Amino acid sequence: xxxxxxxxxxxxxxxxxxxxxxxxxxxxxxxxxxxxxxxxxxxxxxxxxxxxxxxxxxxxxxxxxxxxxxxxxxxxxxxxxxxxxxxxxxxxxxxxxxxxxxxxxxxxxxxxxxxxxxxxxxxxxxxxxxxxxxxxxxxxxxxxxxxxxxxxxxxxxxxxxxxx
Amino acid sequence: xxxxxxxxxxxxxxxxxxxxxxxxxxxxxxxxxxxxxxxxxxxxxxxxxxxxxxxxxxxxxxxxxxxxxxxxxxxxxxxxxxxxxxxxxxxxxxxxxxxxxxxxxxxxxxxxxxxxxxxxxxxxxxxxxxxxxxxxxxxxxxxxxxxxxxxxxxxxxxxxxxxxxxxxxxxxxxxxxxxxxxxxxxxxxxxxxxxxxxxxxxxxxxxxxxxxxxxxxxxxxxxxxxxxxxxxxxxxxxxxxxxxxxxxxxxxxxxxxxxxxxxxxxxxxxxxxxxxxxxxxxxxxx
Amino acid sequence: xxxxxxxxxxxxxxxxxxxxxxxxxxxxxxxxxxxxxxxxxxxxxxxxxxxxxxxxxxxxxxxxxxxxxxxxxxxxxxxxxxxxxxxxxxxxxxxxxxxxxxxxxxxxxxxxxxxxxxxxxxxxxxxxxxxxxxxxxxxxxxxxxxxxxxxxxxxxxxxxxxxxxxxxxxxxxxxxxxxxxxxxxxxxxxxxxxxxxxxxxxxxxxxxxxxxxxxxxxxxxxxxxxxxxxxxxxxxxxxxxxxxxxxxxxxxxxxxxxxxxxxxxxxxxxxxxxxxxxxxxxxxxxxxxxxxxxxxxxxxxxxxxxxxxxxxxxxxxxxxxxxxxxxxxxxxxxxxxxxxxxxxxxxxxxxxxxxxxxxxxxxxxxxxx
Numbered sequence: 001x002x003x004x005x006x007x008x009x010x011x012x013x014x015x016x017x018x019x020x021x022x023x024x025x026x027x028x029x030x031x032x033x034x035x036x037x038x039x040x041x042x043x044x045x046x047x048x049x050x051x052x053x054x055x056x057x058x059x060x061x062x063x064x065x066x067x068x069x070x071x072x073x074x075x076x077x078x079x080x081x082x083x084x085x086x087x088x089x090x091x092x093x094x095x096x097x098x099x100x101x102x103x104x105x106x107x108x109x110x111x112x113x114x115x116x117x118x119x120x121x122x123x124x125x126x127x128x129x130x131x132x133x134x135x136x137x138x139x140x141x142x143x144x145x146x147x148x149x150x151x152x153x154x155x156x157x158x159x160x161x162x163x164x
Numbered sequence: 165x166x167x168x169x170x171x172x173x174x175x176x177x178x179x180x181x182x183x184x185x186x187x188x189x190x191x192x193x194x195x196x197x198x199x200x201x202x203x204x205x206x207x208x209x210x211x212x213x214x215x216x217x218x219x220x221x222x223x224x225x226x227x228x229x230x231x232x233x234x235x236x237x238x239x240x241x242x243x244x245x246x247x248x249x250x251x252x253x254x255x256x257x258x259x260x261x262x263x264x265x266x267x268x269x270x271x272x273x274x275x276x277x278x279x280x281x282x283x284x285x286x287x288x289x290x291x292x293x294x295x296x297x298x299x300x301x302x303x304x305x306x307x308x309x310x311x312x313x314x315x316x317x318x319x320x321x322x323x324x325x326x327x328x329x330x331x332x333x334x335x336x337x338x339x340x341x342x343x344x345x346x347x348x349x350x351x352x353x354x355x356x357x358x359x360x361x362x363x364x365x366x367x368x369x370x371x372x373x374x375x376x377x378x379x380x381x382x383x384x385x386x387x388x389x390x391x392x393x394x395x396x397x398x399x400x401x402x403x404x405x406x407x408x409x410x411x412x413x414x415x416x417x418x419x420x421x422x423x424x425x426x427x428x429x430x431x432x433x434x435x436x437x438x439x440x441x442x443x444x445x446x447x448x449x450x
Numbered sequence: 451x452x453x454x455x456x457x458x459x460x461x462x463x464x465x466x467x468x469x470x471x472x473x474x475x476x477x478x479x480x481x482x483x484x485x486x487x488x489x490x491x492x493x494x495x496x497x498x499x500x501x502x503x504x505x506x507x508x509x510x511x512x513x514x515x516x517x518x519x520x521x522x523x524x525x526x527x528x529x530x531x532x533x534x535x536x537x538x539x540x541x542x543x544x545x546x547x548x549x550x551x552x553x554x555x556x557x558x559x560x561x562x563x564x565x566x567x568x569x570x571x572x573x574x575x576x577x578x579x580x581x582x583x584x585x586x587x588x589x590x591x592x593x594x595x596x597x598x599x600x601x602x603x604x605x606x607x608x609x610x611x612x613x614x615x616x617x618x619x620x621x622x623x624x625x626x627x628x629x630x631x632x633x634x635x636x637x638x639x640x641x642x643x644x645x646x647x648x649x650x651x652x653x654x655x656x657x658x659x660x661x662x663x664x665x666x667x668x669x670x671x672x673x674x675x676x677x678x679x680x681x682x683x684x685x686x687x688x689x690x691x692x693x694x695x696x697x698x699x700x701x702x703x704x705x706x707x708x709x710x711x712x713x714x715x716x717x718x719x720x721x722x723x724x725x726x727x728x729x730x731x732x733x734x735x736x737x738x739x740x741x742x743x744x745x746x747x748x749x750x751x752x753x754x755x756x757x758x759x760x761x762x763x764x765x766x767x768x769x770x771x772x773x774x775x776x777x778x779x780x781x782x783x784x785x786x787x788x789x790x791x792x793x794x795x796x797x798x799x800x801x802x803x804x805x806x807x808x809x810x811x812x813x814x815x816x817x818x819x
Contacts, residue, residue: 078360148361152322153292181583449759
């Protein structure tokens, strides 16, 4: 039974876009760090400043990355959706979350033990490099889209300054 | 000019510098700075158009400006334009009340290449007010839903209070087989939907990129990034179409203002294939 | 036709209702304007044109048409600097302003200007829409061409294949043959209207020697041209839209728009409203515009082409390169007016050559490495 359960986690991992085409041997190894989790609407997957020791592959439901600001409540930085990854701060020191991650509705996810995964990456650079190659595009894409949002392209001309 | 761009060209309208008088028959405040006007001719036949085209709207004593047609192409007796107040003429248009007169010339310009989507997936990407010239296309697509494998609309805008046609979009999504994805750059406290760039929606909504025809309208950098993302996902470059905007005075190809390199946007566009635009879009101040 | 026949020609055209226009000296330069007699033409005078400088000086011989170009092409006659299109009241029922297209015969049209007229015709009639106002004015023109026997230093029509000999597009064409005391014009008809006039002109049938002399004059004029456009300029500029040379030109260019005003093919125009003080009446006017002005490319929020480099590039690439895409032909006819009338002497042939030279330089160094 235990074997079967691990196998299904490995399958879930490989089925997630983050690990598409993953070497089955690596999938089996990573499965040892993974488990399926569920969050009720409104629950926090993690909160800012907490240790980044677990990150999530979203399988169902949506998650908001938020920042709390006195007087303005929760400010949503970005929302994340099935097929996406919640959490990148686990890769780099100081391994602490920068934002809150809150379930918007019921959330199903596969959680990965970050300390366990970091240990496996350090132990086998082949795994480490593979994981890095999968994470870097996500981080880069979020940087690019954040840059474009920063430019406020939809702003009416009056707000960006009317220059002739 | 290339064969693709030319093939879009709808039949020429009357080449006339004289506007026809139309009357505002309905006015809808869409957003704080944005109004839809429904126009009907004071006399004579209504103006037919194909999705993607624009008209020149004239306000007496103020001036004339190109505005894309934003209404249902099958309801030609009501010519709808959605206008944002960004200058003297658009401001005057936005302040017009029911019964007021507007001069209309056109319709001008190229159409969305509807026939290219037959038997395939239609993927519409709108940014901000870029939804307005895409709405006639969505009307058309839903009326021809049986000829299309799927119809998706991805719509990104600045904030929830800048969402255009929201009720209509949700109604279409609920009943007409439109796959709708909406995202905003900045959320407000009561916003329950997605927060992120319009391109964030592509992976989840693009089912069969090689069999997809994409049509985009929005701020130029947004279209460029969206077109790149669609291309990377496997949508053929020749099947990505953009609606371009440049200064226009005549709409007839005679005034020279709307040039973008080899193109006169009023005559060859506004809808042009990304395959022919992509090298031009990154040239500084072209 | 003897040289004195020019007055007969003017008389015949006047009697048919044409106002006759020709090159006339004014303020040390030539303008295109109405004339009454051939004596008003700048006989014996030639244009001493250089980059940034045009003036009229005494020529070496007593020819009527050695002077080359007036500052204006035919553009003003078919596409006026400003015109009222219509007037409306608040009901927006527009009252069309009729085109006052009085018949005009232009005496001494150069081949480059004939080519420019073809170019304008393509712009206003070659696309999906035809400008009826343009057609009315074009139809009112009677064109008497003159084949050039002497180039100005700014001429480069030979390399644009528009001159110095007119093959078509005229009603009549003249070759001025001046040999010692013999001063005659070889007259060729290019249209039915032209043949009617030709039949009434004094003189005798041309002899083979005169025909040969005319041809030889054109060949010599082509060979004497000091400037030429580089080969393959259409592709050259397309490959170099972001070349550093544009900024180099911009350091000299004043964005004054002189080049676009004297260019016989620059057609860009804008539409504007002129209202009565009480706002009851509005007139819609079309007037020349220039891609060198900042608001030419205005898009809600700001201008697309803010830098002079971008505006000069727009003008030159449009003229020599993108015009082919838009209208199936070059927008430059090699008249050289933009060179002479540029206050700082920017030379379109030299700028193209500089970009071509840098490309060859790159190729060479690429070959060596």
